[in-house]
Amino acid sequence: EAQVLESGGGLVEPGGSLRLSCAASGFTFISAWMAWVRQAPGKGLEWVGRITSRDVGATADYGAPVHGRFFISRDDSKNMVFLQMNSLRTDDTALYYCSTDDGKTWGQGALVTVSS
Amino acid sequence: DIQMTQSPPSLSASVGDTVTITCRTSQIINNYLNWHQQRPGKAPKLLIYGGFNLKGGVPSRFSGSASGTHFTLTISSLQPEDFATYYCQQIYDVPRTFGQGTKLEIK
8 A cells, every 4th residue: 555654843943944754555655746735723724845756866846935945855875755844933833744745645634833 | 846736724614414525736656646634743644645645555536637727526425534624745746745734524
């Protein structure tokens, strides 16, 4: 069964940084395109970004609200994808989901709270 | 960016009813359209991909249709566990975009 599991959430002050991790299992990770999606409290789903597989360059694309502050990377040797979040703002507070880019597999989410 | 217009924002129905949710895209996306269900406090779950393909394990009362930029999700014979929020999502281009969501509530 395909699964992904996020970790690394927590409380951070505005302007700070945080790194989320996502561990994948049950599917061929090396060929999977992976995404991050977030959901602010009481709000809808917002696409954060995605990274392609290494065979097509492991290219990352981002949504406008996080472009230049957030960075996605992957380690195929560990079946993991990461979300490095810098210059965090209060409106980045959300539950961050790791998913396959095709939307077929989702994790349970990691809560990130940005507050002083 | 591809804009997603999902309607209605909320819907009230009874167990056994049939409901339809609509999603319109701002350009042709070659049916690269997903429908997700999100129950309260839970992660989203894929129901339909490619506009009308039912994901394995999803009950057959869920169905999707696609015509150009117009997509629908129909749920027949509503069950208590179907009362949730539903989102469409295009995966044709980046940035991927979601509809605003439709909250399906019990009447």
